Amino acid sequence: MKTLFFNSVFDITDKVLKNLDIKCILLDIDNTVRPFGNVNPHNGADEWIRGVEKIGVKVILCSNNFKKNVAPLAKKLNCDYVSFCLKPSPIGFIRGKIKSHTNHKQILVVGDQLFTDILGGKLLLLKTALVEPIDLEAEAKTLKIRRFLLKGLAEKIKKRGSPFL
Numbered sequence: 001m002k003t004l005f006f007n008s009v010f011d012i013t014d015k016v017l018k019n020l021d022i023k024c025i026l027l028d029i030d031n032t033v034r035p036f037g038n039v040n041p042h043n044g045a046d047e048w049i050r051g052v053e054k055i056g057v058k059v060i061l062c063s064n065n066f067k068k069n070v071a072p073l074a075k076k077l078n079c080d081y082v083s084f085c086l087k088p089s090p091i092g093f094i095r096g097k098i099k100s101h102t103n104h105k106q107i108l109v110v111g112d113q114l115f116t117d118i119l120g121g122k123l124l125l126l127k128t129a130l131v132e133p134i135d136l137e138a139e140a141k142t143l144k145i146r147r148f149l150l151k152g153l154a155e156k157i158k159k160r161g162s163p164f165l
């Protein structure tokens, strides 16, 4: 399936998840549910996670960050996590999939970066959704360069959007 695009995780609604038959979201953290470099989740992230859980969707945070960085946020958001994912290598997503006890086809990878989140999901043939980053300004230079290089592809995915909205 082609990568879907949403302006933010908040646009990934119950309706979208039901249409895609999703039971687990492997969710990126930085610039997806919290502004880059911030320790706290984005406003509304907690409520959004509780909402999707209500319809039977498990959320597992999957981050390339170290445990000491990821665990406190997972505690705040009250969800399971996989740290040091090494995205785009599929290792972290495989660990997330095992934790989820979910059928492969019912997993959605969500993140703001094509080179890590989306590529990692694609390598495992998982469903993928790209979201607009929360805050680009605070990002590291290397990430800005990567984003610039992949801008064309990101625009293509954005134009396509999601047929489920």
Ligand SMILES: [Mg+2]
Residues within 6 Å of the ligand: 028, 029, 030, 031, 032, 111, 112, 113
């Ligand atoms: Mg990110």
